Every structure is written in structure tokens, then in C-alpha cells.
Amino acid sequence: MKQSTIAASPNRTAAWHSILLQYAGLLFALVLLVIAFSFKTNHFFSLTTLHTISNQIPDAVLLAVGMTLVMIVGGIDLSVGSVMALSGAVLGVCLVQWHWPLLPALAACLLTGGVCGLVNGLITVRWKLPSFIVTLGMLEVARGAAYLITKSQTMYIGASVERISSASLWGLSLPFACAIVAVIVAQFALTRMVWGRYAMAVGANEDAVRYAGINPRPIKVAAFTLSGLLAACAAVLQCARLSSADPNAGTGAELQAIAACVIGGTSLLGGRGSIISTFFGVLLIAVLGAGLAQIGAQExxxxxxxxxVILAAVILDVYRARLASEK
Amino acid sequence: MHPFIKHCLFAFVVVLLASCTSAPQSAKPRIALVMKSLANEFFKTMQDGATAHQQTHAAEYELIANGIKDELDVARQVEIVEQMIAQQVNAIVIAPADSKALVAVCQRAQAAGIVVINIDNKLDAAVLAERNLRIPFVGPDNRKGARLAGEALAKQLKAGDQVAILEGVPTAFNAQQRKAGFEDAMKVAGMNIVSSQSASWETAKANQIAAALLVEKPELKAILCANDSMALGTVAAIKAAGKAGQIRVIGFDNIQAVRQLLKDGQVLATVDQHGDKLAVYGIEYALEVLKTKTVPADKETAVDLVTKEVLATN
Structure with a gap:
């Protein structure tokens, strides 16, 4: 027993080193930001700041996780912000206008997001279209539908959804716990499950995957569907946080999600990406947002x-990758 | 030629001819309403009010309503005005997406003999003067409205208390006016404005900025929001920080979603500028000008403070 643990240890330290190196650039950037803001303001370096950030990011994390999955299979999903708004609107209409109980309303919300993602995937795969254009179409359709069903009005939902954001799980707020679970599950699926390995392969070289006798289509459709579903989950969390459903929610959220992925080193060409790095990317953007607001920076x-900061983080990542490949 | 394309072309020509011949040349004045973003609840309400007004006054005028996709789509709004000039409408009632960029096209409309009435967002006075133009503005005084809400808030605070302002999109005239109105009221009451930032009129963005403000300024007593959507986000941030009841919030616009919060006391006051009537005021004024053929002056419309007490009496 003892021998085997000793034998395993050098291997394990090597593994730890490579993991550290993988995230070192991002961690370094994050620490730099925190130090800079701590000097510039009085209360930035505090538990309350940490608490507010953990309150703000869950929806952004879910969107970015979905985006990473889609980008890994070589696609892009521009519709996430609009799909989030539409799913939130469905939740609002079910609860406020139709007086549904929470659970069926949540189901309708998630279904909406999932179907939007599925349609994105099916159209992209069936007609071999660039997902950039397909999801751009969905961006417009979903946003229009959100305006239509809410009559362009922000809906105040109130106590029924606030339960979600005030609940806690393992000492974390429920939304934050959801985000962490999503990150862990997606990272596991990507690195340890067949679907994830195939997804990476499809993004790297789709033809090679097809020649190997694997059908890449269901893999791609699954990525888009998951992205839609995660956008709907993000909608639930955002509605809970704001106690209201806003048809203008998530305008520009797709760009923020893409930025988080790219900061985390996900390739825009597919085949490379890590959910944990994406999580750091979201964190970086959130810390930046919180810090700038505390300073009182103007638009x-x-x-x-x-x-x-986005440019600097990406450039830093190039050097990190070079260092990693030299080893 | 492919038969399908042939059919399409044929159908297109038929539709074109039909639309040319069937346009009724009635004696009723035709008024074009050119709106900003119809995605925005406020402008939607405004247009719905105008449509309802036209239906009850169908004998008096015809209405052609148009809007743009979002508030920043200035080029598209210029195109719409040009199409309305081509349509030879009698009057254009416009909520300009930009207070400077729309002046030139409004001048072309006037030169074509069309009565132009400016609503919602006032065209830039300096640009109008430079071009020697007079376009009457019919609308509320946003600065006055913001001052009203600010004064209601000041009554609940002590002189020297810390307050913060969440502004709208900084380039928008009404955002600047509301900010100025808040500042007027706070200065008179001797409050200390410790931060003033833009949250771009958005709920989620206001939530983020308010949360950060609550951390950085623990002594903060009130947050003044330039619209109700931002007030919603601010209230959520205050709740999340566990400071419910300790920090006062005011908004602007009196949207449906904020009513419950007013009743609960989570929002102290908002301002109603009667959005459903704003376009109607403009249309009525256009009809009046068409009848009397006078050179019109500006016309100020009502702004009212809305509080829990006001809601209770209605």
C-alpha cells in the first residue's frame, strides 16, 4: 500500500505542475487585478466584495460554459443572450400571467431554452451552415419572441423566484452552487467521457472523425442544445436575482461569454478549450466590473x-502556452 | 428563366401594382409617427396610446406608425423619415434617436411642406439655431421630474447623507436632464453625492453597479436611479446585501413592474411623465398646427410624482 503511494507521488506532482501551469497565466492576471483594485479603493479587498461577485456571476458562468462547449465543436452561439431573455420571459409569463406553480414554470423555461438550442444545432448540421449565421438568426427570433410575449414590458415576479436566489447549498448560495456544479460536470464530461473526447475531436478535425466511423452530427447538435439549456438555466438565476423578467436581458451577453471563453484559452477554431479556464475568464471579467464600479469609473x-484587460489576458495566455510546450 | 423565379416576379409585380392603385387619397390629414426603439416598454406604451387615440378619432386623421430596432439605430430612423417625406404625409411626429443627427432630415421634411413636431427627446437647440430652424417640442421637462423625485427623497434624509446616482445612457438628452434634476434637488438639500455612474438604463447592469457601490460606500443612504428598470436592479442588490429598508431608492417612468415595490416601500418614489399620452400630445398638436397654420411654440406636458400614497388614492 505504502509503496504504491510513494511510487505514484512523482507522477502526481508532475500532473499538479502541468495543471498549475495551465491556469497560472489566468490566476496571475486575476491576482494582479485584485491587487490593483485593492490599492485604488477602500473596501475592494473584503469578504463582501467576494460575496457580491459570487452573487453576480452564476448566470454569466452558465452562459460561458455553454459557449465553451459550442466553441469546442468548432461552432459559435451568438443567440445565448436572446435565448436567456426569451426563457426568462417564458418563466415570467407562466408565473405572473398564468399563475403556474414554480416547478412547471421552470420546466417550461428550460424547455424553451433547450428547444432553441436544438433548433440551432439541427439547422447548422442539416444544411451544413456556419453556426455564426444560424445563431445570428436565432438571436433575432428569440429576442423578438421575448418582446412579443412580454409585450415589451419588464415583469415583476417577486417572492416566488426569490426563493431560488436566497436558498443555500453546502454553505454556498444555490445559484453559485449551480454554477460550480455546471463547471465541474462539464469539465468532467469534456475530459473523461466519450462524448467530450469526441467533441474535441470534431472541433479539431471533423473529417477525420467521420473517416473514423463516428457520426459527428449528434455530437454537434448536443453541444448547441446544451448551450440553449444552460442559457435557460442562466435565465432562471438572473430572474431570481433581479426578482423580475426583463425582455432586454442579456443584450450583448454573447460577446461577454465569448470574451470569457477566449480569455480562458478556448480556440475560436474549435478543438481546444477548458471549462475551468472559462470559469476563470468569467471571474476576471466580473472582478473587473466590480472593481471599476467601486472606483466609480465612467462609461x-x-x-x-x-x-x-481582455487583450492583455489573451496575450499573456500565448506566453503561458509557449512556456507549457517548451517543458 | 426558371419557372419559380418567373412566378415570384409575377407575384411581385401584381403586389406592386395593387399597392399603387389602392392607396386612398382621402381628405383626412395623414400623420406619421416616427418612434425610437419599440423594444423599449416606454416607447411601446407611447405608440399603443397613439394607436388607441387614432381609433377613437378615426374620422379626423390617419396614422402611419414606425419604429426602429434599437435606440442606437440612427441611420434607420433617418431612412424612415425620408420614406415618410416620399409618402407626402401632412405631418411627422418624431421621437429622435439622436438629438443632432436627425436635424438635417427634419429640415428636409419641413422644406417639403410637412409639419414636424418633436416629442420625447428634444432636438439640439444649438444645431437648430445654426440651421435657422424652428421645430416645436412637445414633451415633459425631465429635469423638473427628477427634481420632484429628488425632493421627495430629501425629506427622508438628513443633510450631509451620502447618496449615489445611477445614470442612463450618457449621450441621451433625457439621461443628462434627469441626472441634472437629481443633482439640483440633492444640492439644495445639502446631500453628499459620492458617486454618479451610468448603468445604461439596464436592470442587470444597475444590479452589478449598485452591489459594488454598497460595498465601497458602506455609509450610503440612497440611490437615485434615472429609470425604473435600474431601480429594480438596485432594489435586488440592496436585498442581496442584506440592507433592505436601510437604503432608499427612487426611480423614473412609473412602469408596471415597479408598482409592487412602491407599495412595499422598497422604492420611495418614481415619476410619471404619462408615456401613453406623449405621442398623443404630439399628434394633437400637429392637428392643431395643420388647422391653424401658425408657427408653433414649444409645449410642456405634465410630470407627476408617484409615491405609495399617490398609488393608494388612485
Whole structure:
């Protein structure tokens, strides 16, 4: 027994080193940001800040996880923000106008997101279209549908959804726990399950996968469906956080999700990506947002700084990758 | 030629001819309503009000209503005005997406003999003066409205208390006016404005910024939001921070979603500028101008403070 653990240890330390190196660039950037903001403001480096950030990010994390899956199979999903708004609108209409109980309303919400994703996937695969265009279409359709069913009005939902954001699980808030679970499950599926390995392969070289006798279509459709489903989950969390369903929710959220993925090193061409890195990407953007708001930065500054940090993080990642490949 | 394309072409020509011949040349004045984003609840309400008004006054005028996709789509709005000029409408009632970029096309409309009435977002006075133009503005004084809400808030606070402002999109005239109105009221009451940031009119963004403000400024006593959507996000942030009841919130617009919060006391006050009537005011004014043929002056419409007490009496 003892011998085997000793024998395994050098291997394990090597594995730890490679993991550390993989996330080192992002961690470094994150720590830099936190230090910078702590110097600039009085209360940034505090538990309350951590708490507010953990409150803000769950929906962004879910969107980014879905986006990573789609990007890994070589696609892109521009519709996530609109699908989130539509799913949230369905939740709002079910609860407020039809007076449904919470559970069926949640089911309807998730179904909406899932179907939107499924349609994205099926159209992309069936007619071999670039997903950029297909999901751009869905972006418009879902946004229009969200306006239609809410009559372009923000709906106040109130106590029935607030339960979700106030509940806690293992000492974490339920939304944050959901986000963590999604990250862990997706990372596991991607690295340890057949579907995940195939997904990586499809993104890297779809023809090779087909020649190997594997049908890449269901794999791609699954990625898009999951992205839609996760967008609906994000909608639930956002509605719970804001106690209301806003048909304008998630405008531009797709770009933020893509930014988080790219900061995390996901390739825009497919075949490469990691959910945990994406999580760090979301964290980076959230810390930046919280810090800039605490400083009281004005809109122009906020946009310029955000853009620069995204670029810096990506450039830093190039050096990190070079270092990793030299080893 | 492929038979399918042939059929399509044929159908297209038929539709084109039909639409040309069937346009009724009635004596009723035709009024074009050119709106901003119909995705926005506020403008939707405005247009619905106008449509309802036209239906009850169908004998008096015809209405052609148009909107753009989002508030930033200025080029599309210019196109719509040009199409309305081509349509030879009698009057254009416009809520400009940009207070400067729409001036030139409004001038072309006037030159074509069309009565132009400006609603919602006031065209830039300097640009109008430079082009020697007079376009009457019919609408509420946003600065006055914001001041009303600010004054109601000030009554609940002590001089020297810390307050923060969440602004709308900084380039929008009404956002600037509301900010100025809040500042007027806070200065008079001797409050300390410790932060003023834009949350782009959005609930989620306001939620993020308010949450950060609550951490950075623990002494904060009130958050003044330039619209109700941002007030919703702010209330949620206050609740999440466990500070419900300790921090006052005011909004603007009196949207449906904020009513419950007013009743609960989570939002202290909002301002009603009677969105459903704003376009109607413009249309009525256009009809009046068409009848009397006078050179019109600006016309201010009502802004009212809405609080829990006001809701209870209605």
C-alpha cells in the first residue's frame, strides 16, 4: 500500500505542475487585478466584495460554459443572450400571467431554452451552415419572441423566484452552487467521457472523425442544445436575482461569454478549450466590473479598460502556452 | 428563366401594382409617427396610446406608425423619415434617436411642406439655431421630474447623507436632464453625492453597479436611479446585501413592474411623465398646427410624482 503511494507521488506532482501551469497565466492576471483594485479603493479587498461577485456571476458562468462547449465543436452561439431573455420571459409569463406553480414554470423555461438550442444545432448540421449565421438568426427570433410575449414590458415576479436566489447549498448560495456544479460536470464530461473526447475531436478535425466511423452530427447538435439549456438555466438565476423578467436581458451577453471563453484559452477554431479556464475568464471579467464600479469609473474609461484587460489576458495566455510546450 | 423565379416576379409585380392603385387619397390629414426603439416598454406604451387615440378619432386623421430596432439605430430612423417625406404625409411626429443627427432630415421634411413636431427627446437647440430652424417640442421637462423625485427623497434624509446616482445612457438628452434634476434637488438639500455612474438604463447592469457601490460606500443612504428598470436592479442588490429598508431608492417612468415595490416601500418614489399620452400630445398638436397654420411654440406636458400614497388614492 505504502509503496504504491510513494511510487505514484512523482507522477502526481508532475500532473499538479502541468495543471498549475495551465491556469497560472489566468490566476496571475486575476491576482494582479485584485491587487490593483485593492490599492485604488477602500473596501475592494473584503469578504463582501467576494460575496457580491459570487452573487453576480452564476448566470454569466452558465452562459460561458455553454459557449465553451459550442466553441469546442468548432461552432459559435451568438443567440445565448436572446435565448436567456426569451426563457426568462417564458418563466415570467407562466408565473405572473398564468399563475403556474414554480416547478412547471421552470420546466417550461428550460424547455424553451433547450428547444432553441436544438433548433440551432439541427439547422447548422442539416444544411451544413456556419453556426455564426444560424445563431445570428436565432438571436433575432428569440429576442423578438421575448418582446412579443412580454409585450415589451419588464415583469415583476417577486417572492416566488426569490426563493431560488436566497436558498443555500453546502454553505454556498444555490445559484453559485449551480454554477460550480455546471463547471465541474462539464469539465468532467469534456475530459473523461466519450462524448467530450469526441467533441474535441470534431472541433479539431471533423473529417477525420467521420473517416473514423463516428457520426459527428449528434455530437454537434448536443453541444448547441446544451448551450440553449444552460442559457435557460442562466435565465432562471438572473430572474431570481433581479426578482423580475426583463425582455432586454442579456443584450450583448454573447460577446461577454465569448470574451470569457477566449480569455480562458478556448480556440475560436474549435478543438481546444477548458471549462475551468472559462470559469476563470468569467471571474476576471466580473472582478473587473466590480472593481471599476467601486472606483466609480465612467462609461468611456470602463469600456477602454475592459477591452485592454481582455487583450492583455489573451496575450499573456500565448506566453503561458509557449512556456507549457517548451517543458 | 426558371419557372419559380418567373412566378415570384409575377407575384411581385401584381403586389406592386395593387399597392399603387389602392392607396386612398382621402381628405383626412395623414400623420406619421416616427418612434425610437419599440423594444423599449416606454416607447411601446407611447405608440399603443397613439394607436388607441387614432381609433377613437378615426374620422379626423390617419396614422402611419414606425419604429426602429434599437435606440442606437440612427441611420434607420433617418431612412424612415425620408420614406415618410416620399409618402407626402401632412405631418411627422418624431421621437429622435439622436438629438443632432436627425436635424438635417427634419429640415428636409419641413422644406417639403410637412409639419414636424418633436416629442420625447428634444432636438439640439444649438444645431437648430445654426440651421435657422424652428421645430416645436412637445414633451415633459425631465429635469423638473427628477427634481420632484429628488425632493421627495430629501425629506427622508438628513443633510450631509451620502447618496449615489445611477445614470442612463450618457449621450441621451433625457439621461443628462434627469441626472441634472437629481443633482439640483440633492444640492439644495445639502446631500453628499459620492458617486454618479451610468448603468445604461439596464436592470442587470444597475444590479452589478449598485452591489459594488454598497460595498465601497458602506455609509450610503440612497440611490437615485434615472429609470425604473435600474431601480429594480438596485432594489435586488440592496436585498442581496442584506440592507433592505436601510437604503432608499427612487426611480423614473412609473412602469408596471415597479408598482409592487412602491407599495412595499422598497422604492420611495418614481415619476410619471404619462408615456401613453406623449405621442398623443404630439399628434394633437400637429392637428392643431395643420388647422391653424401658425408657427408653433414649444409645449410642456405634465410630470407627476408617484409615491405609495399617490398609488393608494388612485
Amino acid at each position: 468611456p474609461t470602463r469600456r477602454i479598460v475592459t477591452g485592454c
